[in-house]
Amino acid sequence: PFNCNPHDPTNMCESCLERYENGEALEVERRKMRVVTLPIGSTEDRVIGSLDIEKAITEGVRALQPGLLAEANQNILYIDEVNLLPDHITDSILDAAASGWNVVEREGVSVAHPSRFILVGTMNPEEGELRPQLADRFALHISVEGIYDEEQRMEIIKRNIEFGEDPMGFKERWRGEQEDLRRRIIKARELLSKVIVPDEILRAVASACIMLHVDGHRPDIATVRAAKALAALEGRMRVEASDILRVAVMAVGYRTRGGGFEEPARPEEIREAFRSALEKASR
Numbered sequence: 097p098f099n100c101n102p103h104d105p106t107n108m109c110e111s112c113l114e115r116y117e118n119g120e121a122l123e124v125e126r127r128k129m130r131v132v133t134l135p136i137g138s139t140e141d142r143v144i145g146s147l148d149i150e151k152a153i154t155e156g157v158r159a160l161q162p163g164l165l166a167e168a169n170q171n172i173l174y175i176d177e178v179n180l181l182p183d184h185i186t187d188s189i190l191d192a193a194a195s196g197w198n199v200v201e202r203e204g205v206s207v208a209h210p211s212r213f214i215l216v217g218t219m220n221p222e223e224g225e226l227r228p229q230l231a232d233r234f235a236l237h238i239s240v241e242g243i244y245d246e247e248q249r250m251e252i253i254k255r256n257i258e259f260g261e262d263p264m265g266f267k268e269r270w271r272g273e274q275e276d277l278r279r280r281i282i283k284a285r286e287l288l289s290k291v292i293v294p295d296e297i298l299r300a301v302a303s304a305c306i307m308l309h310v311d312g313h314r315p316d317i318a319t320v321r322a323a324k325a326l327a328a329l330e331g332r333m334r335v336e337a338s339d340i341l342r343v344a345v346m347a348v349g350y351r352t353r354g355g356g357f358e359e360p361a362r363p364e365e366i367r368e369a370f371r372s373a374l375e376k377a378s379r
Contacts, residue, residue, distance in 0.1 A: 107210045133176070134173060143189070162209075165213075166211065178218065189215075294335070311352045344366050349363060
C-alpha cells in the first residue's frame with residue numbers, strides 16, 4: 097500500500113524492510129507513475145493517513161489506512177491552488193518532502209512509511225502568496241502568461257474545439273508525438289547519472305548565487321540538477337554554459353534573498369549574474 101521500491105531498502109516500509117533483510121523474496125508489481133492530486137479541501141487524515149486505534153489495541157497491530165502521501169510515493173503529487181493550502185496540511189507536506197518519510201502518530205502509536213514524490217503545484221499569485229518554506233521545496237518555478245499572437249491563439253481555439261468534439265480522435269492524432277516524447281524522457285533518465293558537470297560550471301553557479309544573495313543551497317543544487325536533466329534530454333553527456341543560462345531563472349527567480357529581507361531577483365538580474373559568473377569561470 098506504500099508503493100515501496102523492492103530494489104531500494106531506503107525506500108521500504110518497516111514490514112518490507114524486515115522481509116528484505118531476512119532474505120525473503122518480495123512480491124514485485126510493475127506500475128506506471130501516477131499523478132496523485134491533493135484536493136484543496138483534503139483533511140489531515142486523508143493526506144497523511146489514519147490509524148485504526150481500536151485494531152491496534154485489541155489485535156496488537158499497527159493498522160494504518162494509507163493517505164495521499166502513501167499513494168504519492170514514487171509518483172507525482174499535484175496540488176492546485178497550492179498557496180491556499182491550510183498551514184497544518186502544508187506542514188505535513190513539508191515534513192515528507194524534506195525527509196522522504198511520512199510519520200503518523202496517534203494515541204502513542206507511531207507508523208512510518210516512505211513518501212518520495214515529485215511535487216508539482218499551480219497557483220494564482222493574485223489570490224495570495226506561497227509560504228517561503230513551501231516555495232523552497234519546488235525546484236523550478238514557471239510563470240504562465242497570456243499569448244498575444246493571432247496564429248497561436250487561432251490554433252488554441254481549433255485544438256480546444258477538436259478535443260471537445262472528439263477526445264479519443266484528438267488523443268490518437270497526437271499519439272506519435274507523445275510516444276516520441278516518452279521515449280526521450282526514458283532515455284534521458286537512463287543517461288542522467290552519466291552526465292558530467294565540469295568544475296568551472298559548478299564554480300560559476302555558486303558564484304552567481306552568492307552574488308544574488310539567495311538563501312540556502314537549494315538554488316545552486318536545483319540549477320545544476322535542472323541543467324543536467326536538460327543535457328540528458330538532448331542526448332548530451334556534458335553540461336554546457338548555455339544549459340545553465342536556460343534554467344537559471346526557473347531555479348532561482350522566486351527564491352528568498354538576504355535572509356528574507358530582499359525581494360526575489362528579477363529575471364534580467366539573474367541572467368546577468370550567471371552570464372558574468374560563467375564568463376569569469378571559463379577564463
